[in-house]
Amino acid sequence: MSMSITAQELHDQMENNRETIILDVRATSAYLEWHIDHQNANLINIQTSKLKASGPEVFTEIPRDKEIVCVCAHGNASEEAADILNEHGYHAVSLRNGMSAWSEFYYPTSVVSTDDFELIQVIRPAKGCLSYVLVSGDDAIVVDPGRHTDIYMDIAAKHSVQIREVLDTHCHADHISGGSALASRVGANYWIAASEMGEGRINFHSLEDGLRIPFGTSKLDVIAIPTPGHTPGSTSFLVNDQYLLSGDTVFVSGLGRPDLGGKAREWAALLYDTVRTKLNQIDDQVLILPAHYSGSDEVTQQGYVGARLGEIRATNHLLQGVSEDEFTDSVAGNLGLTPPNYTTIVHVNRGELFPSDEEATELEIGPNRCAVKHLVG
Structure with a gap:
């Protein structure tokens, strides 16, 4: 029986x-669509069936002198692959519960910390999802939380604060929101x-233009600014x-x-x-500080995802004063694949469907596709 490591241990190692x-022993199509992405990861894609049929020695890209982390969808095929490698003198472990576990892994990183304020970004690397915890005094605000709410509870407990407000920038389509559940x-x-929720049955307070949410002991406040486009009610x-x-x-x-509507x-x-x-x-x-990112190349040296608006303007020609026709043609004409299961996820986030935990995990499998990345010039 091969040894295994957890998603947390794999992340810490990288x-x-x-x-x-x-x-990664999944089919090539599954691997190309969605795989572990980290600057310190050296990726190889060979199926377990090929290792079994030909022997791992045939595949010279697999090193003998380094630990190999085998990955599959749920952890079964990767355990078999690790056993095959170890039987042939390699050093291999399996990622426990595979990409399903990686999909549900989150970790916090501090963006800014002062005497009376801390802004924490919570990164979900498999989904490219970003959420935020704002801490001041005895209070905290959480923005765009994922459905695994323990991470936000743990952050609040570590800082000895109470979560007072939970905000969603919009009705998400690539993952299940934890906003209502956490609140x-x-x-x-x-x-x-309000326009994001349709005929849903979730209780919420409606964000309005210019709404100010003061909190904690600092002089900070959070101002809601309607920014429609991704969805009409995006804020x-x-x-x-x-x-x-x-x-x-x-x-x-x-952008x-x-x-998606x-x-x-x-x-x-x-x-x-x-x-x-x-x-x-x-x-x-x-x-x-966005709600998603497209790859590990967007993680700063400080460990968070974000950039000054001026830097973004300088690299995105659609933020440089192009005409409405050029903007609309470019944005609407080159969209690519839609997020997996997005219509179902929207219904879940509006309180119209109630999946089990197992069903929710399956709904969220796969990458986020919320950005039009081709807009970078």
């Missing part, structure tokens, strides 16, 4: 600058734009005029796709207006 050989769990208010949050939690409106390497050109026009009337009014020095 974060500690240890080169990690990952042998209910801690007795907090749950906020989202960004400006924190102390220094940090914009931008949801899926603007990313480090692109939010406008087509079936109105690509109409919503692209909304996004153009958001760029022209909202983003253009924000100072270049404001740090953009």
Whole structure:
């Protein structure tokens, strides 16, 4: 029986600058669509059936002198692959529960920390999802939480704070929100734009333009700014005029796709207006902190995902004053594949469907596809 490591242990190994050989034994199509991404990961894709049929020695890209982490969808095929490798003199372990476990792994990193304020980014690397915990005094605000709410409870407990407000920038389509569940769990208010919820049955407070949410002992406040385009009710949050939690409106390497409601050109026009009337009014020095990222190349040396708005403007020609027609044609005309299961996930996030934990895990399998990354110039 092969040894196994957890998603946390794999992450820690890669974060500690240890080169990690990952042998993904899934079908090539599944691997190309979605795989572990880290700057210290050396990826190999060979199926277990091929290792069994030909012997691992045939595949010279598999090193004999380094530990090999075998990965599959749920951990079964990778255990078999690790056993085969170990029987032939390699040193191999299996990622316990495979990509299913990696999909549900989160870790926190501090973006900024002062005497009376800390902004924590919670990274879910398999999904490219980003959420936030704002801490001040005895209070905390959580923005765009994932459905695994223990991570936010743990952060609050570590900082000895109470979660007072939970905010979603929009109705997410690539993952199940933990906003309502977390708010209910801690007795907090749950906020989202009313237009995002349709006929859903979730209790919420409606975000309005200019809503200010002061908290803690600091002088910070959170200002809600409607930024429609990815969805009509998308809302960004400006924190102390220094940090914009931008949801899926603007990313480090692109803008939010406008087509998931079936109105690509109409919503692209909304996004153009958001760029022209909202983003253009924000100072270049404001740090953009989005709800998603596209790859490990977007992680800064400080360990978080984000960039100054001026840097993003300089690399994205659609933020540089192009015409509405050019903007709309570019955004609406090159969208690529949609997020897996997105219509079902939207119904879940509106309180119209109630999947079991096992069903929720399956719904979330796969990458996020919320960005139009080709917009980077």
